[in-house]
Amino acid sequence: MDHKDLEYFRNLLTGMIEEAQNKGDSTIEEMTDNAEVFADPADRATMESDRAFTLRIRDRERRLIKKIKEAIQRLDDGSFGVCEDCGEEVGIPRLKARPVTKLCINCKSKQEESENQQNDL
Incomplete structure (x- = not known):
């Protein structure tokens, strides 16, 4: 960046x-x-x-x-704009949408999917 x-x-x-x-x-x-x-x-x-x-x-x-x-x-x-999980860049469009984010879209999707599976149990 x-x-x-x-x-x-x-x-x-x-x-x-x-x-x-x-x-x-x-x-x-x-x-x-x-x-x-x-x-x-x-x-x-x-x-x-x-x-x-x-x-x-x-x-x-x-x-x-x-x-x-x-x-x-x-x-x-x-460390702003770097994903805490995978270390890749978060990306400007995601940061513009959610400037406080710590995760890239892929890692956030995985996190939400994991949370949803835990809630289904």
């Missing part, structure tokens, strides 16, 4: 992490601003359900931030 590609992915990942952090900050602000008292238990249950859903989304964003930081670390140490 050439320098131009590496800079493209560094900028992409940096933008992704900033966006995810901003979403997380706004989620926290929204949750603290919505301290309401409900007379109707159904309204309270709906609010609690919405809050639980928001927290699950926030948890996913937190995990994504961790993966983005790991990808930036791989950029820094020179």
